[in-house]
Amino acid sequence: MSWKAIGIFDSGVGGLTVLKEIVKALPQEDTIYLGDTARVPYGTKSPETVIRYARQITEFLVGRDIKLLVVACNTASAVALDSLNEAFSIPIVGVIEPGARRAVSVTKTGKVAVIGTEGTVKSSAYTKAIKRLSSDVQVVTRACPLFVPLAEEGWVDNEVARLTARSYLEGLREDGVDTLVLGCTHYPLLKGVIEEVMGSDVVLVDSAEETARTVAGILADHDLLRPVAEKGNHHYFVTDVPAGFIRVGNRFLGGDLGDVYQVNLEQAIQVGDGGDDGE
Template identity: 65%
Template sequence: MSERAIGVFDSGVGGLTVLKEIVGQLPGEDIVYLGDTARVPYGTKSPQTVVRYALEAAAFLVKHRVKMLVVACNTASSVALPALAEHFSLPVIGVIEPGARTAAAQTRSGRIGVIGTEGTVKSAAYTAAIHRCNPSLDVINVPCPLFVPLAEEGWLDHPVTRLTAEEYLAPLRAHAIDTLVLGCTHYPLLKNIIRAVMGETVRLIDSAEETARTVAETLASAYLLRQAASGKRSFFVTDVPTRFEKVGGAFLGADLLGVEQIELDWI
């Protein structure tokens, strides 16, 4: 089992920030990544539809005999984890619980902000996860839907992005939060602008980084770590790979080559 790959899926390219963190912490692991680019974004879909998409993506990865499923999508993590755990006898790691635990542990004032897609914010999944750690914490959620296209456009240090951030983040500044969860896998690319708007005293919680740490801890506790110097990465998408290769290369800071287009089986 330890020689098997880690399976990672997302609705598109955002989950590559999770993959990058996993590679950084576990360079010896093989990873199979699936971006459901034909049906992106998940954030505007109904919970029932997202669950079906997640089951189909996971079934594809399981066919590759992976040893773990990483749901590198906040929307899918907010609604699909119970169904995935029920259908597949593998460890299933989402991106919400790791970030929520860290935020609850690091806040000093007890006021935590969460930014994400409309779907993630409507689910209140981060609020529930943070309150499971400490029900007395005050959590304010703000949707930031334009952050995703801005990140994919590469406008990471652009006046339009700065103005958008100032507009979105104003309620969080007014609430005097001291901890902010980046509740979308695209948002780590915008860390610099978010930090500039929020100020240096606000701690930014990168769910991708915390998820990778949870993946490492889970594999280590199950004696499933692969003992190798470097691993292999395989990339699959459900639509033509051209844009995924272009945008994904910017996310990873390296060229994305050999991305294969596939079709998912309907469940």
């Protein structure tokens, strides 16, 4: 048994959808969430930069003594997971593998589409994960860079959102896929218009639930779960001022967000490195 918290990070607020499912599955666990709001978004940035940011954040969370890390950002899961596993010894769970598993179990025609940021799509992480699980499944991918700003602008159900979805997704529908992985934590907010374009016979897969199940499984396997009678505490950190995160986060969690603290990761890293180099 371990009383330590579960660490969760995302480039911003989107990973709260994953946190929500983890809290639902494991209400007895403490969580520490970090949203890198001073450097959001990750999806348009290079793998090198995303890896650097992911390492800084993991350093910070490991410094707060977590027992497991959830990389709740698709882009960071796609490009930084191997590097994090090399550098840190705690179990680390991304959102790609669970999403891929769900897609493979859902598809009947064996044709799956994956949409995500440019970083996620370029990495081919979903395609590789799906092929590892079932080499027969065909995977088509499409980057949808405007979906994140649309979701953040709250334009999720207007003509612009509808036209954008059509422009990005029409080709995928014509490819005859029966499963669509929403490979970015923002995309569930656009579910309505995505469903309109894809049609009701295409199943939309969102990794949050499956990721929570994976986390529960690993903690159980390693005997790291807290007693079920407990009630977890939840702490939130962001790298920009908290106001925007609090507003959107409360929408994501139904008004249930607690205190949010701002942290300067550059400074945190600075101090650490200064100590190491200072001989």
